[in-house]
Amino acid sequence: MSKYKDLQSIFIDRIEVSQYIGLDTSILFYNKLLESIQKPLKMILLYGKPGTGKSVLINKIYHDAKDRRNVFLISTPIQNETEFIKKLYTFLLPESTMPEDLSYNQFIDICNALRDKKHITVLLDEAQLYSSSLMEKIRLISDTRAIKFVVSLHKTEKEDLIAKEHFQSRIWETIELKNGTIHDTAMYVQKKLIIQNYFEIANMFHKGNIKLIHKFTKGNYREINKLLFTLFEIYDYYETNKPSKISGTKIKNRYIEMSALKLGYINA
Amino acid sequence: MLEIEKLEKEWRKYKIKQLKPYVFISILLALSAIFLTLYSKDATKLVQQIAFNDEGAKKEVAVDEKEMSKESTEATESETKSYSSQTPSSNTSEEKTAKIAEDKTEIDLDSRDSKKEEKEVDSLALKADTGFLETFAPQSTPVSSKASNSPKKAIQPVQRPTTDTSNRFAQEMKDETKTENTVDSERAVKEHNSLVLTTTKTNNTLEYLIKRFNEKRDPKLASYISRSYYKKGKYKEALKWSIEANSLDPSNEESWILFAKANVKLGNREDAIQALKVYLNQYSSRNVKSLLNSLESK
Numbered sequence: 321m322s323k324y325k326d327l328q329s330i331f332i333d334r335i336e337v338s339q340y341i342g343l344d345t346s347i348l349f350y351n352k353l354l355e356s357i358q359k360p361l362k363m364i365l366l367y368g369k370p371g372t373g374k375s376v377l378i379n380k381i382y383h384d385a386k387d388r389r390n391v392f393l394i395s396t397p398i399q400n401e402t403e404f405i406k407k408l409y410t411f412l413l414p415e416s417t418m419p420e421d422l423s424y425n426q427f428i429d430i431c432n433a434l435r436d437k438k439h440i441t442v443l444l445d446e447a448q449l450y451s452s453s454l455m456e457k458i459r460l461i462s463d464t465r466a467i468k469f470v471v472s473l474h475k476t477e478k479e480d481l482i483a484k485e486h487f488q489s490r491i492w493e494t495i496e497l498k499n500g501t502i503h504d505t506a507m508y509v510q511k512k513l514i515i516q517n518y519f520e521i522a523n524m525f526h527k528g529n530i531k532l533i534h535k536f537t538k539g540n541y542r543e544i545n546k547l548l549f550t551l552f553e554i555y556d557y558y559e560t561n562k563p564s565k566i567s568g569t570k571i572k573n574r575y576i577e578m579s580a581l582k583l584g585y586i587n588a
Numbered sequence: 589m590l591e592i593e594k595l596e597k598e599w600r601k602y603k604i605k606q607l608k609p610y611v612f613i614s615i616l617l618a619l620s621a622i623f624l625t626l627y628s629k630d631a632t633k634l635v636q637q638i639a640f641n642d643e644g645a646k647k648e649v650a651v652d653e654k655e656m657s658k659e660s661t662e663a664t665e666s667e668t669k670s671y672s673s674q675t676p677s678s679n680t681s682e683e684k685t686a687k688i689a690e691d692k693t694e695i696d697l698d699s700r701d702s703k704k705e706e707k708e709v710d711s712l713a714l715k716a717d718t719g720f721l722e723t724f725a726p727q728s729t730p731v732s733s734k735a736s737n738s739p740k741k742a743i744q745p746v747q748r749p750t751t752d753t754s755n756r757f758a759q760e761m762k763d764e765t766k767t768e769n770t771v772d773s774e775r776a777v778k779e780h781n782s783l784v785l786t787t788t789k790t791n792n793t794l795e796y797l798i799k800r801f802n803e804k805r806d807p808k809l810a811s812y813i814s815r816s817y818y819k820k821g822k823y824k825e826a827l828k829w830s831i832e833a834n835s836l837d838p839s840n841e842e843s844w845i846l847f848a849k850a851n852v853k854l855g856n857r858e859d860a861i862q863a864l865k866v867y868l869n870q871y872s873s874r875n876v877k878s879l880l881n882s883l884e885s886k
């Protein structure tokens with residue numbers, strides 16, 4: 321694979337714990353969430369715009385959990401209620417003991433019976449995809465205190481409402497993830513490259529480049545990924561077609577602007 | 589696929605569009621400047637014409653001018669007055685220096701106390717640092733002078749403000765110094781506090797520190813652990829901990845230096861050089877620069 325193709329692939333959106341990058345803000349959120357999980361809460365709401373690193377964070381927490389038997393992750397929502405309940409059951413008790421036709425009420429009874437014997441934490445990613453009736457049931461399950469939920473969802477007006485109506489009395493903690501600062505942007509770009517041993521490329525980004533990247537992406541990690549992917553797409557093209565255009569030791573703002581044009585951040 | 593030519597065209601358009609307001613503004617500015625000079629001439633002419641309608645106009649104008657000059661002298665007088673009224677306040681600023689001096693002595697005492705308590709520890713820390721340098725970068729004087737003096741450094745920040753401010757007092761005996769003084773002394777107190785903190789930390793064994801780190805995830809702690817490993821010659825561990833420190837606080841210069849030094853020990857000089865360059869791209873640091881120079885010159 322050519323160098324710039326490989327560089328492109330670095331900036332494909334993906335949730336890989338080994339690729340986690342400690343940034344000032346992401347570490348702050350990590351510690352905050354970890355702290356909240358250790359508190360005797362029923363529910364924790366994690367929200368923020370798409371691309372602020374919620375999934376990455378939740379996966380990192382899951383991965384780092386010291387006791388794997390007590391922390392579980394449902395990364396893609398199980399929208400069918402019975403299936404969802406069954407999944408929770410397997411987190412609590414061995415699958416072989418599960419009744420054929422486990423109902424929601426039965427499950428609540430089981431949870432109540434386990435009340436002081438078992439406490440697990442279940443991380444629910446993309447929770448905006450759960451129906452409000454299932455969400456209501458999740459909240460009732462959390463009342464048994466057998467399961468603590470960390471609910472991660474996108475912030476939209478609608479979800480804000482969910483947060484208010486369903487959770488206000490139950491959620492003791494809400495954590496809002498925000499876009500990165502300019503410093504986070506710089507570190508994100510550089511570290512992504514350094515992890516893959518692209519020191520010399522990391523070195524080509526100077527302050528002016530980072531400022532521009534931050535201006536276009538507002539420090540949103542998914543947008544940064546897109547912009548850099550496109551940037552290296554352009555570099556790849558020039559490398560094979562007009563190599564003289566990309567000589568030099570610095571990234572040219574011109575190519576960042578071209579990427580932004582292509583992605584529609586700006587218009588000609 | 590990528591339509592580069594189209595993109596290039598769009599980019600040129602974009603640039604022109606971006607420049608437009610600047611061109612527009614500068615033209616506007618130039619025009620308004622011309623207009624203003626012309627208009628103001630016209631205006632004075634007009635005033636004069638009106639004045640000349642009266643016979644005593646000339647006199648009035650003269651009086652006007654006199655008044656004007658009077659006003660201006662008054663203005664300068666009041667300025668000088670207010671200036672001189674400021675000078676007596678030098679008394680108060682003297683008082684302040686006295687106060688600050690007092691503060692300093694307090695701080696000095698404090699640091700002495702803590703030094704007594706932590707003497708052993710300090711010398712330990714000192715050894716750690718010098719070992720570093722002898723084996724590592726004998727050419728890089730800025731690093732060595734700073735690092736090898738770590739216990740002295742602990743006192744320096746406390747004393748520095750006094751000398752600094754006395755100089756400044758002579759130069760610009762003004763309000764600014766007051767505020768800067770307080771800021772300086774505050775900083776001194778802060779540094780002093782962090783000193784106590786770090787010294788108490790060194791009381792503990794490495795295992796304990798690692799345990800502490802796992803709870804607190806304090807980047808300074810990770811840096812410290814890395815440095816300790818480096819001193820012991822365990823470069824792989826030192827590298828690991830420098831990365832840990834770095835991932836928690838990428839702006840921390842020491843973690844980058846440790847990363848580089850450990851890498852050099854492990855035979856990855858090129859990685860070390862590149863990492864330092866990356867850091868210098870974002871921050872300016874004499875220590876990193878001199879380390880980089882020493883690495884590149886070898």
Ligand SMILES: Nc1ncnc2c1ncn2[C@@H]1O[C@H](COP(=O)(O)OP(=O)(O)O)[C@@H](O)[C@H]1O
Nearest residue numbers: 333334340341346370371372373374375376541
């Ligand atoms: N701390 C981080 N370390 C590494 N990559 C990150 C980090 N935060 C965000 N990203 C990148 O940003 C992308 C979007 O983050 P993600 O967690 O999917 O956002 P959200 O779930 O909030 O929509 C991820 O695919 C990942 O590449």
Ligand SMILES: [Mg+2]
Nearest residue numbers: 374375376446
């Ligand atoms: Mg997500």
